[in-house]
Amino acid sequence: MRxxxxxxxxxxxxxxxxxxxxxxxxxxxxxxxxxxxxxPVDVVxxxxxxxxxxxxxxxxxxxxxAMKVTYSGTEGVVGQNSSWSxxxxxxxxxxxxxxxxxxxxxxxxxxxxxPFESEATSDLDLVPMGDSTKVTWVFRxxxxxxxxxxxxxxxxxxxIGPDFEDGxxxxxxxxxxxxxxxxxxxxxxxxxxxxxxxxxRQEMTFAGHRATVKWENMDKFFTKEFGGTAKxxxxxxxxxxxxxxALVYKWDxxxxxxDMFAGMPIDxxxxxxxxxxxxxxxxxxxxxxxxxxxxxxxxxEAHMAMDEMLKDKGLELRLPVIEEYxxxxxxxxxxxxxxxxxxxxxx
Numbered sequence: 099m100r101x102x103x104x105x106x107x108x109x110x111x112x113x114x115x116x117x118x119x120x121x122x123x124x125x126x127x128x129x130x131x132x133x134x135x136x137x138p139v140d141v142v143x144x145x146x147x148x149x150x151x152x153x154x155x156x157x158x159x160x161x162x163x164a165m166k167v168t169y170s171g172t173e174g175v176v177g178q179n180s181s182w183s184x185x186x187x188x189x190x191x192x193x194x195x196x197x198x199x200x201x202x203x204x205x206x207x208x209x210x211x212x213p214f215e216s217e218a219t220s221d222l223d224l225v226p227m228g229d230s231t232k233v234t235w236v237f238r239x240x241x242x243x244x245x246x247x248x249x250x251x252x253x254x255x256x257x258i259g260p261d262f263e264d265g266x267x268x269x270x271x272x273x274x275x276x277x278x279x280x281x282x283x284x285x286x287x288x289x290x291x292x293x294x295x296x297x298x299r300q301e302m303t304f305a306g307h308r309a310t311v312k313w314e315n316m317d318k319f320f321t322k323e324f325g326g327t328a329k330x331x332x333x334x335x336x337x338x339x340x341x342x343x344a345l346v347y348k349w350d351x352x353x354x355x356x357d358m359f360a361g362m363p364i365d366x367x368x369x370x371x372x373x374x375x376x377x378x379x380x381x382x383x384x385x386x387x388x389x390x391x392x393x394x395x396x397x398x399e400a401h402m403a404m405d406e407m408l409k410d411k412g413l414e415l416r417l418p419v420i421e422e423y424x425x426x427x428x429x430x431x432x433x434x435x436x437x438x439x440x441x442x443x444x445x
Contacts, residue, residue: 130236131262135270137277139201139226142233145273146204146222148174149195155268157261161187174198189213193220201226233269235262289410290403292388299420299441301382304343305331305375306361313354320344323360327375334372337365345378345418349401359418383416385443393433394423397440404442416443 135142145151150173153159165184171177176195183190189212196219197205206220218237225232237258287294306327311319324342331338340363348357359378366379386407390400401419408415420441430436 128236128238129259129262130234131259131266132232132234133266133270134227135231135233135273136229137231137273138229139224139231141277141280142224142231142269142273143201143204145269145276146224147198147200149178149180149193152204152222153180155265155272157264157268158182158184158188161185186213197221231273233266235266237262289407290399292390292400292403294404294407295387297385297387297441299380299382299385299443301379302340302363303366303377303379304345304359304361305336305364305372305377306359307376308345308347308357308359308378310350310355310357313356316356320360324362327362327372330372330374331362331364336372339363339365340422342423344421344423345380346421347418380418380420380443383443385420385441386413387442388440390438390440391434392436394421394436394438397421397438400440404440408442408444414445416445419443 145155149169153167159165162184165182165188167180167182170179170181176198179192179194181190181192182188189210191208191210191212193209194207195204196207197203202224204222208218208220210216210218220238221236223234223236225234284293306323309319320342328338342360342362345359345361346356347359350356359376361375361378364372364377366377386404388400388404390397407413420439420443422439422441423436424439425436427436
């Protein structure tokens with residue numbers, strides 16, 4: 099009988115202790131890990147703005163390679179959801195994107211089913227630091243009665259902190275590798291400080307006139323041809339389909355003159371009769387482009403960059419060179435904001 103009383107007292111003491119711990123134990127848990135990622139914030143954000151991208155560096159994926167994951171909702175938007183079920187190391191549950199602040203934050207709501215039912219949030223915060231980004235991964239959860247008893251004897255930070263460190267390290271490695279790849283691609287497209295991009299041009303028909311023009315008379319020639327062509331097309335009820343354009347067939351350094359066609363792109367399907375204008379059709383095909391910013395009178399260095407690129411890549415120019423003047427001097431007098439698209443078609 100005395101042994102039974104002793105056992106009962108011990109049991110009551112254990113229950114009392116559990117109640118005390120359940121009441122006084124930690125009501126909230128917060129764990130975070132940070133890293134400096136040597137990659138621009140847009141590169142880092144691209145590795146975290148969808149549940150599929152996050153899964154690529156998640157520390158739990160390698161804890162159970164056979165873990166089953168299903169996705170629902172639109173990838174990369176608030177409301178996207180995923181559910182997982184795996185071994186004892188990962189349990190089961192679901193998560194949902196609750197916040198997306200481009201280049202700043204990704205927020206998640208977590209619902210754990212196994213090993214025990216609980217709710218939590220997880221945020222990935224990004225702070226740009228020039229060419230690098232500070233990444234902080236934060237876990238926050240409210241602890242229920244059972245969890246508070248458990249956490250009285252277990253350190254949450256020690257339990258899942260290493261997983262968060264592992265995840266941040268994987269994100270860092272992936273983003274930095276991506277940044278190196280993008281940088282190498284950009285260097286391969288950069289000549290004399292200009293980024294040269296490959297494009298596919300559609301066949302286009304231009305109305306205007308071709309002439310050999312002295313360099314000092316080019317502005318007058320453009321003014322006359324662009325304005326005159328626009329009026330002639332309007333009178334002929336033919337739609338203009340783009341910006342004023344120069345087609346350059348020969349740049350004569352010795353004679354300080356240029357053989358060019360100056361005019362406007364038109365909708366050739368509406369007819370090809372525009373009184374007072376000649377028409378020329380440029381076939382579509384591969385081309386390389388520079389978006390030059392500033393007064394087009396200063397494009398010499400950009401054209402030299404194009405020549406270097408063609409030689410470097412072993413490409414053959416297909417004349418004419420095309421310059422599209424994507425600005426209106428009357429509407430934008432600041433020449434530093436003028437954009438000229440330079441195209442070098444290639445064979």
